Amino acid sequence: MSRIMDAELRNLSTIIYKMGDLAYQAVSMAIYESLYGRDSYDRIKEISDTLILLADQVEDKIFEIIIRFQPVASDLRIVKSYMKISYDITRLGRYALDISYINKRFGGLGGSEEWIRTYIADMSEKALSMVKMVMEILRSQKIEVIKSVSEMEEEIDKLYINFLNKIIDETNIKSRVVVSSVLVIRYFERIADHVAYMCESIIYMLTGRKEFLR
Amino acid sequence: MSTYKIEVEKLNAWFGSKQVLKNIDMKVKDRAVTAIMGPSGCGKTTFIRCLNRMHELTPGARVSGRVLLDGINIYDDGIDPVQIRRKVGMIFQKPNPFPMLSIYDNVALGPKLNGVKDRKTLDLIVRRSLELAGLWDEVKNDLDKSGVSLSGGQQQRLCIARALAVEPEVLLMDEPTSALDPMSAAKIEALIRKLAENYTVIIVTHNIQQAARVSDYVAFFYLGELIEYGPTKDVFEKPRSELTERYITGKFG
Numbered sequence: 001m002s003r004i005m006d007a008e009l010r011n012l013s014t015i016i017y018k019m020g021d022l023a024y025q026a027v028s029m030a031i032y033e034s035l036y037g038r039d040s041y042d043r044i045k046e047i048s049d050t051l052i053l054l055a056d057q058v059e060d061k062i063f064e065i066i067i068r069f070q071p072v073a074s075d076l077r078i079v080k081s082y083m084k085i086s087y088d089i090t091r092l093g094r095y096a097l098d099i100s101y102i103n104k105r106f107g108g109l110g111g112s113e114e115w116i117r118t119y120i121a122d123m124s125e126k127a128l129s130m131v132k133m134v135m136e137i138l139r140s141q142k143i144e145v146i147k148s149v150s151e152m153e154e155e156i157d158k159l160y161i162n163f164l165n166k167i168i169d170e171t172n173i174k175s176r177v178v179v180s181s182v183l184v185i186r187y188f189e190r191i192a193d194h195v196a197y198m199c200e201s202i203i204y205m206l207t208g209r210k211e212f213l214r
Numbered sequence: 215m216s217t218y219k220i221e222v223e224k225l226n227a228w229f230g231s232k233q234v235l236k237n238i239d240m241k242v243k244d245r246a247v248t249a250i251m252g253p254s255g256c257g258k259t260t261f262i263r264c265l266n267r268m269h270e271l272t273p274g275a276r277v278s279g280r281v282l283l284d285g286i287n288i289y290d291d292g293i294d295p296v297q298i299r300r301k302v303g304m305i306f307q308k309p310n311p312f313p314m315l316s317i318y319d320n321v322a323l324g325p326k327l328n329g330v331k332d333r334k335t336l337d338l339i340v341r342r343s344l345e346l347a348g349l350w351d352e353v354k355n356d357l358d359k360s361g362v363s364l365s366g367g368q369q370q371r372l373c374i375a376r377a378l379a380v381e382p383e384v385l386l387m388d389e390p391t392s393a394l395d396p397m398s399a400a401k402i403e404a405l406i407r408k409l410a411e412n413y414t415v416i417i418v419t420h421n422i423q424q425a426a427r428v429s430d431y432v433a434f435f436y437l438g439e440l441i442e443y444g445p446t447k448d449v450f451e452k453p454r455s456e457l458t459e460r461y462i463t464g465k466f467g
Contacts, residue, residue, distance in 0.1 A: 003463075003464055003465065005464075070423050070426075071463075072422065072426065072450040072451075072462045072463060073450060073451065073452065073453050073458075073459050073462050073463050074459060074463060075463050076450070076451060077451070077452070207452075208451065208452025
């Protein structure tokens, strides 16, 4: 027989999955915007605001679950992890919005050097894949896949540092391109960090182990 | 010196031919609260009754194995069970003050039976015990009243005072709050935490949240076996045993 708390936990999962889908949409729109200049700021802002509202809902539901059911063991780990994951997802939305703002403010990367566009396209696609993968892991609970997400996060860190080195060495790039590309790439690096935090929460939720993937 | 007050080794217990405890090994920390939890019939009460030789008072009941209290096996030949029960006091589920005795005499009876006759000494013991049990301020002007005139929660604290009066080292509590309202239960829980500063407390409880609130260590029994034993935070956060997980999350059965 299922417990009353099970229905509440399922509701919580539904909200978290919805948040993940929205964050994926926001990040993918921000990438498209950076590379191809399509203005999606208003829609991304709407998603980012929705994510904050949904995170509030998650927090309220978690408090209700604690009050009503006093969860322990795996139940306790689920609610603790969902609290953290919902915050991480709001950050994904926020970084997508930040990228969109930079695009709006600086006019995207359309006029930048080819290598910069290729570089950012490659890095942003990796970050977007990570967002997709972490939500799939959360749904399927197949934590063996987390290793590859963690490797991608390390790769993105290296790409970020490498990009900074390259841009310092390039002397004839317009300053607006330098500023916008560095900011955009920094946000993708942060997106990857938050996906790694989400992976840590998933490991804890499913096993009780506290692992640091960064 | 060992920090363990009680060390249980290969403890088995029977009622007639029915074995109710199976090869229990467990070390109980001094000056800490250890909660024993598990479903009905898992052997929790029998276990604590083995810790002060009360189990053997039931006709047909027997025990094998060792229970070391400060390193001395309480089941060795020559050990006086009465002395053990003085050192290891027991509080029961239902408050059971002696109905014919006053509040004062309920507490003073144990010391009197142990040979304390001097009135001043008895007064001091009664006061100290009632203070330790958090009851003194509520009853100091009514010491001559019957113990059963008190509320359920007060009666339970009177029983705790009665147990403390004979200066035990260990307190065994068998579901001490299950017959009490939430406010009275909360007072007993606070008292348990305070008592653990000076005593080793072992509490049997059906209330999982109570175990989580009051204990430093928790043991989970199932069908007479000790399934899991460890620091309360660990057991309630990430139990090692799937059985424990299912029991504390209510997925049992």
